[in-house]
Amino acid sequence: MTVGLLQRDRLKRRAMVSAMVVAESVRCVECGICTFNCPLGIDIRAHVRQGQPVSNGRCLTCGECVARCPRGTLRFEVSPVFSILSLVGGG
Amino acid sequence: MARRYVIVGNGPAGVTAAETIRQHDAAGDIRIVGGEDAGFYSRPGLAYLLTGAIPEQRLFSRPDSGYERARVQRTVGTVREIEPRSHRVELVDGEVLRYDRLLLAVGARAVRPPLPGIDLQGVVTMDNLEDARRILRLVKRARRACVVGGGITAIELAEGMAAHGVETHYLMRGDRYWGSVLDPHESALVEQRLTEDGIRIHRGLELAGVIGRKGAVSAVETTDGGRLACDILAVAIGTQPRLELALQMGLATGRGIWTDPTFQTSDPDIFAAGDAAEVLDPATGKRGIDSLWSIAIEHGRVAGEQMCGGGQPYRRPAPFNVTKIGGVTTTLIGSVGSGGREADLVTLARGDSHAWREQLDGFVVVSDREANHLRLVLGADRIMGAVVMGDQALSRPLQHLIRERVDIRWVRDRLTQGPAEVRQALMSLVERTVSLGAA
Numbered sequence: 036m037t038v039g040l041l042q043r044d045r046l047k048r049r050a051m052v053s054a055m056v057v058a059e060s061v062r063c064v065e066c067g068i069c070t071f072n073c074p075l076g077i078d079i080r081a082h083v084r085q086g087q088p089v090s091n092g093r094c095l096t097c098g099e100c101v102a103r104c105p106r107g108t109l110r111f112e113v114s115p116v117f118s119i120l121s122l123v124g125g126g
Numbered sequence: 127m128a129r130r131y132v133i134v135g136n137g138p139a140g141v142t143a144a145e146t147i148r149q150h151d152a153a154g155d156i157r158i159v160g161g162e163d164a165g166f167y168s169r170p171g172l173a174y175l176l177t178g179a180i181p182e183q184r185l186f187s188r189p190d191s192g193y194e195r196a197r198v199q200r201t202v203g204t205v206r207e208i209e210p211r212s213h214r215v216e217l218v219d220g221e222v223l224r225y226d227r228l229l230l231a232v233g234a235r236a237v238r239p240p241l242p243g244i245d246l247q248g249v250v251t252m253d254n255l256e257d258a259r260r261i262l263r264l265v266k267r268a269r270r271a272c273v274v275g276g277g278i279t280a281i282e283l284a285e286g287m288a289a290h291g292v293e294t295h296y297l298m299r300g301d302r303y304w305g306s307v308l309d310p311h312e313s314a315l316v317e318q319r320l321t322e323d324g325i326r327i328h329r330g331l332e333l334a335g336v337i338g339r340k341g342a343v344s345a346v347e348t349t350d351g352g353r354l355a356c357d358i359l360a361v362a363i364g365t366q367p368r369l370e371l372a373l374q375m376g377l378a379t380g381r382g383i384w385t386d387p388t389f390q391t392s393d394p395d396i397f398a399a400g401d402a403a404e405v406l407d408p409a410t411g412k413r414g415i416d417s418l419w420s421i422a423i424e425h426g427r428v429a430g431e432q433m434c435g436g437g438q439p440y441r442r443p444a445p446f447n448v449t450k451i452g453g454v455t456t457t458l459i460g461s462v463g464s465g466g467r468e469a470d471l472v473t474l475a476r477g478d479s480h481a482w483r484e485q486l487d488g489f490v491v492v493s494d495r496e497a498n499h500l501r502l503v504l505g506a507d508r509i510m511g512a513v514v515m516g517d518q519a520l521s522r523p524l525q526h527l528i529r530e531r532v533d534i535r536w537v538r539d540r541l542t543q544g545p546a547e548v549r550q551a552l553m554s555l556v557e558r559t560v561s562l563g564a565a
Contacts, residue, residue, distance in 0.1 A: 105449065
């Protein structure tokens with residue numbers, strides 16, 4: 036269990052520095068659990084409807100919306116900025 | 127003169143059609159008529175309102191100002207009659223609307239079994255927000271509830287009531303949950319989780335009648351002669367498309383309102399979409415009904431384009447739904463029929479598709495790892511269906527592989543081997559598809 040928690044924590048920290056929340060709109064039923072649980076009040080659901088990643092500068096990538104979505108609509112994806120940095124050997 | 131569009135139904139198909147029409151016809155006069163006071167809310171979200179995961183006001187996913195912005199006039203009202211020859215819609219309050227193009231996006235309603243006492247107070251179904259509010263009022267005072275039916279809605283009702291501390295009994299006619307779609311192991315996974323949540327499952331028990339006291343339910347009678355005291359009876363035995371208007375106009379109907387792949391009914395100026403529509407698939411020559419949020423939105427989009435005189439006809443994707451069934455995240459894609467008996471549903475339920483019951487002549491692969499479960503239905507050259515329970519890592523790639531009918535011949539042998547090999551073979555398929563797509 037401890038290993039699981041550490042692993043989760045490691046993934047979370049990695050996500051916080053390099054990832055953003057992306058959505059797969061076809062899974063979304065607009066229930067609003069994501070927006071309701073966002074500690075910063077970002078309207079995640081509106082992003083999903085428009086098929087947009089949550090690129091809001093205030094997003095902490097804390098993962099609350101990803102974890103709570105009952106339909107697996109949201110996931111973390113490495114931000115393109117970071118993938119470019121890794122391609123050129125930076126980051 | 128600007129074209130006049132009337133849309134009957136304020137759900138996902140109706141509202142998406144209205145938005146789509148506005149995108150294609152800047153000058154058109156768009157009117158949407160719905161029976162509920164409430165604006166646009168998430169109907170699948172009602173399950174989460176019942177469990178308390180979300181407050182009611184958060185279900186409203188699109189503010190009322192959205193209608194104004196799209197210049198769509200919303201009317202709360204009920205249609206009394208439609209006269210196709212004069213293109214007139216008459217509302218119950220006497221108002222008359224005229225249309226050039228009409229959309230029936232009227233949805234479906236829960237079926238009640240024709241049993242004595244079925245209309246007593248405390249007998250509930252869940253079609254809309256008002257129903258969910260009624261259930262939430264009842265659970266405050268209820269001590270015991272019975273649930274009958276199947277599919278996703280029955281489980282949502284049971285969990286919703288159990289979440290409020292109501293002693294909840296789930297009466298199944300068959301010997302396991304959702305036998306026509308899930309295999310025995312999958313049913314057992316769901317039943318185990320329901321039991322852990324305190325829901326008491328009774329197998330092989332059928333409702334025979336509802337007993338009342340002072341106009342409210344006090345007990346249910348079962349066909350074995352037994353009696354179970356309860357304050358709520360929740361019924362989820364399936365839904366029936368609302369056909370009244372279509373029948374009154376003499377439109378062609380079956381289980382739903384018949385349409386072609388452009389959502390045109392037997393009257394060229396009248397279209398139907400969403401849960402009420404029974405759409406012809408030219409590829410198979412069969413008609414099908416889906417009761418799924420994302421499919422209703424797609425119906426609305428295509429119907430809206432077609433009502434403006436353009437767009438591509440509808441191509442039915444492999445029906446797909448992901449939801450928590452008894453707390454187990456479950457994705458159903460394509461044809462996964464297990465061949466079991468449809469014991470608890472008399473018709474299609476909400477969040478349901480006829481396609482899932484299709485039992486194609488395929489090879490079934492099952493892979494279990496603790497609480498995680500994967501079932502694939504393999505055809506000669508493609509994956510025809512999948513059930514993914516628990517860990518959802520494979521559900522997204524499978525959704526793609528099934529919907530796009532990706533050729534699996536080069537990895538088919540590997541797909542019939544152990545769990546690790548299945549996972550790797552699926553990932554190879556996805557990688558290859560992506561690289562081919564990018565090339």
